[in-house]
Amino acid sequence: MNPTPNPDLDLTITRIIKAPRSIVWNAWTDAASFEQWWIPEPAKCKVISMDLRPGGALVTHISETGGRFEPHMNASFLAIDPLERIVFTDALVAGWRPAENPFMTAIITFEDHPSGTNYAAQVMHKDRAVRDTHEKLGFYDGWTTVAAQLARLAEAQASR
């Protein structure tokens, strides 16, 4: 069972993919395949490590313009249930070492569906800025409203 999503911090994407579950699973777990879809073109993704076991590294580099590759994601797997589920987080790096800047945990599930595969990604965010800054500064409750209003005003102004 996946945890109950928090609408302020989490997102869930579900998709019926018209392909057998083994193909979708392999697209995710074969490094050379993963590199081909993880990052949008023209950027290129290089998998530095994809160690499919709990505590195993998931490390990628990115080349935004086709030049030098730079660190992109430094995460680790929490659970690998073959053909069923992948859980990974950037809160821990390889070997369960705490990461410097935790941001998210993702639960990827694969289920059989009459048309192929029922694919789902549930992504839970920490969002340090929104939550911690809010509490630290004793920010008043209406901040989201203010920010939204300001965004709209600024947009209206920019489009004039």
Next chain:
Amino acid sequence: MEQYSDRLDGIFVALSDPTRRAVLGRLGKGPASISELAAPFDMALPSFMKHIRLLEGNGLIRTRKSGRVRTCTIEKKPFAAVESWLSAQRAIWEGRTDRLERFALAKTREQST
């Protein structure tokens, strides 16, 4: 993935003060000079300028001097980030899912031929 939360820190610091919120609220209606912005506040100009500099330093406003008048303009982009950091993440994951789907469909076609 980090860039959104880092950018947000500065925005929330800027928005944590009532004077700065009022200034941004006023600038949302259009550009204004420093003296115009300072008028509603019972505050010495150097103190008021600290708020302006903080807003400018966090990229929330731009200022431009023309003769003796310094005019402030609100920056649109940072506020869009506040409203939509989660939608930005959603867009990233939607894109990933689209590309994964295309990749899996192509592989399926390869195998069936």
